[in-house]
Amino acid sequence: MKREPIGLYLHIPFCRSKCPYCDFCSYPRPTNELMESYTHELVRRIREAGKTYGETLPASVSHSGEGTTSRRLTLDTVYFGGGTPTLLPPSCIRELFAAIREAFVILPDAEITVEGNPAAAGREALSVWRECGVNRLSLGSQSAQANELKALGRLHRWEDVEKTVTDARAVGIENINLDFMLGIPHQTPASLADTLSRALALEPTHLSAYTLMLEEGTPFHRRGRAALGLPQNEEEADEQAVTLWEQACAILQEAGYEHYEISNFARSGFRSRHNLHTWQCRDYLGLGVAAHSCMNGVRFGQSRDLEGFLAGKDITEFTEILTPADRESECIMLALRLSDGIDEQEFSNRFDKDFWHTYGHICIPFIEKGLMGREGGRVYLTEAGFPVSNAILAELI
């Protein structure tokens, strides 16, 4: 039996500055020397992982990447996330790709994404990413309004987003995702409509819209809702978030985008294949500080210890062996984020039980209320069901 291709995630934890709401693992103002040291260590770990997982492949599932028998794992997606990977110097980008191609087999039609910040992704840098194989750019755009970008502490202006999209296309990167935020200080339904209309004018293949969260430990969290001009209590904030989210869904669907995941929208054929690895409970390997993985039924994550990482130490923060029951709950939870929902046949192949027989009685009341649907061998949340997904999941798992 052939092993399924996996997704590879590489975390690049550097940014030009630290946004006051950001809880991602990123360190501001890195020197070139630091980024080079990080790259060298990441390369070492890429090689090590390629060897470790390659050795576990039985000969019958070996792949023949370039005509020779190879025991390398096959990748159908590669994702450079961060942080701001587009900050990396060209020599680091080339070094990383050489290591990935040596350690793994990248399928010819693989989706290879780099995350970029419109304030740090010039045409020259993008052309190096493209030359190395990148075919998808995910841009942290957030808003088209100057006052909202300023409130978020972002360094870019909307014009930088427009320029970066033009530059990406000029170097041959046509598959472009724009990330937006909902619930930004000063945001109104009118400003959101204007932001999305400007975004649509750029004809991205994919858009994501996530709600601003006040994460513990961030300057935004310390300042608090009142000082930021946000709704004072959770309930009000949730209500506002749902209203803006519904507005975004309506605008983007009207423009012809598939609302294929709670927070994600795509032109037909442009769903994020990398993120689908997670949502479809398929294996992915994450390397670098703060990177998470799920491989062969084991979930594990790296800590944020940059110093330890650079010193070559094992920085594994947790390892969790998933029981069949864990896998089942996780698959239900993640699949219901997708408009396709749960494929009953696949569920039965995977868990050796009939989904409807086991969970149908819980789903029926939600179907009657129009919050879930069952059609074509699939059970899914409807548009009305997405905003109350947590309550539905609480009943199911």
Ligand code: SF4
């Ligand atoms: S650019 Fe992105 S990763 Fe970097 S600090 Fe801002 S939000 Fe965080």
